[in-house]
Amino acid sequence: MNFSQRALNMQESPIRKLIPYAENAKKNGKKVYHLNIGQPDLETPKEFYDYIESNRQKVISYSHSAGLPELREAFADYYKRWNMGFEYEDIMITTGGSEAIIFALSAIADPGDEIIVIEPFYANYRGFAEMLNLKLKAVRALPENGYALPSKEEFEKVYSEKTRAVIFSNPSNPTGAVYTSEEVKRIVDFAEEKDIFVISDEVYKEFTFDGRKHVSVMEFEPKERFIVVDSISKRYSACGARIGVFATKNKKLFAQAMKFAQSRLCSPVVAQLGTVGLLKNLDEKYTEEMKNIYQQRRDAVYEELSKIEGISFKKPQGSFYVSVELPVDDSEEFVKFLLNDFDIDGETAMVAPLNGFYATEGSGKKEIRIAYVLEPQAIKKACRIIKEGIKAYNEK
């Protein structure tokens, strides 16, 4: 009665594993600013619940395994506004972006196959790869370059006959980098040369700052090579809804992914309904407002972090994360220190150590990820706590 190697190999979520320390800090009366998880504090638009309430189904039946027709249509309209060219039949509704990634990987890679990631990367890519017995091969982006895309040579170094795809998020979780057209093209050209798939996680595409434009992989050719992963979690502050999208113009690939979709029957239908309400009743004005809110928060986090001596990072351009290298020996120990042994007037801050966002053992040891999901004043306070905390930690 043994556990599987795939389970034993799996790390605990780097975003969640230190939560007991935060709970303990709260028990001891401290206030904790949570910048460790991408859970926005913004209200979910009431259009979500309103649509559910006014469209109660007598029988909450299975939907089509690819999703409710009205939701697939609503997403097709949405993607047309972004010139991504997805039609109804290219769109599969999934249980969060997570499931879209699992379907993509399942459809194109077998145990022992390799997937190229750009590290630091969204930590759960690793969990999905472990579950499916895939190996992540990492090219490394550097804090001092603002985590810009590594060169083609770096990709060449990790490529092998077993490589099946490149997966990346743009705008990036955890770094906040937004790739230029040239950078996205570098990935596409590499995939073309090697004849592998590109899985483009564009969940944060609305959140690009300072007038910078999101570049979708769908601006390139040949479209058959691309899988776009999407989610409403951040865009509409509806993380718990668990509605995502797997989208591809590659009809044969879509058919393969549909087999996995059919085996789990369908994605959550009530939340699918709510999402129809969001997509039909909210337009670019809503997401523009959201973007402005996050840009203000980005400004707040940038202003305060810039005051920390010895920090290495560049101004983040999108998503609602920033990764930074701190002048500490071990960022995980530093996070524990902030929660256990430090406070300013009874307040402390929690961030995510970045080691869990790397595939390469021992990397990211001085880095952290900050999710700027609170109001600017709270963010500023939290950053000041980090600043003073570094001094105290290093004097210890």
Added chain:
Amino acid sequence: MNFSQRALNMQESPIRKLIPYAENAKKNGKKVYHLNIGQPDLETPKEFYDYIESNRQKVISYSHSAGLPELREAFADYYKRWNMGFEYEDIMITTGGSEAIIFALSAIADPGDEIIVIEPFYANYRGFAEMLNLKLKAVRALPENGYALPSKEEFEKVYSEKTRAVIFSNPSNPTGAVYTSEEVKRIVDFAEEKDIFVISDEVYKEFTFDGRKHVSVMEFEPKERFIVVDSISKRYSACGARIGVFATKNKKLFAQAMKFAQSRLCSPVVAQLGTVGLLKNLDEKYTEEMKNIYQQRRDAVYEELSKIEGISFKKPQGSFYVSVELPVDDSEEFVKFLLNDFDIDGETAMVAPLNGFYATEGSGKKEIRIAYVLEPQAIKKACRIIKEGIKAYNEK
């Protein structure tokens, strides 16, 4: 740019793959009685939507990866009524029973490992096994025995060093068999002897007929060996909600499964809320009513099927399915025939060919599964269509 073997190996859902034939029949003006899929026509209790509406969350946040505390508590109370002994911390809320099975298999088996199934079995077990590169080894239950549990010797024959678990549904989908205490014990004893896990899919436990009692695997020892898979889909006619449960008293196993749960963040929160409403506000009276409705339908299907000459089956005892062997050469061809070439007064019936519910190639060729999810009059009509259809098919 190839697809994975795990995808290519996967069969299309036997429950859904013939749907285009049904759509075509409808296009040609036929009415189709759908007995092919376990989608009840009964209304979802309004307590589901009422609870969601009166508990609107300002921010639909991620829940704990194991589920909302109030839902885990409500399930703990529910399992206490069934004397299953699960406490709050043994219960993980999943996205349907499907995800509970995926977590169970992921946590205990690696690629190439084997899982024993009792065929015919719930077809999607095969899909999950393909996704995770596991092999199903089947012991065979026979229609002429009412699909009773095969002997211990049969289990011995398929056991190998690579066997990690037995998975079975009780009451059975697709056969309608309900295992006696002796039968469940036979599985438990075998697992004990071989030191493997037991995954007990008890989704239909409320639906046992003629006074027969459901026997949970949790009545046996040692409890650390057992994983119970559950779902609200059928119990509350809420298939689209996608709320299931992974439950085990084995704390180490629970911790392993939690890693997979964390990587997908959480199960759908709005439906979790609705399920709190169901569990808190409906008691045994509700499920008793549901059971009686299905028993009446079972009586209807049994009465009409008994009139078919050459049919092989026994009176089903639970769930809302019955599998039968028909006097036809190929049940899949027969189902297509009913949809394409047969009707009585413009009406025809759709059922699921049973070949897709077998792991052993070429098996189940004469069998079908009937889901008695319609009203008794509709079921009777559909059975008469099958009866006359057999004559017409064999005269063809």
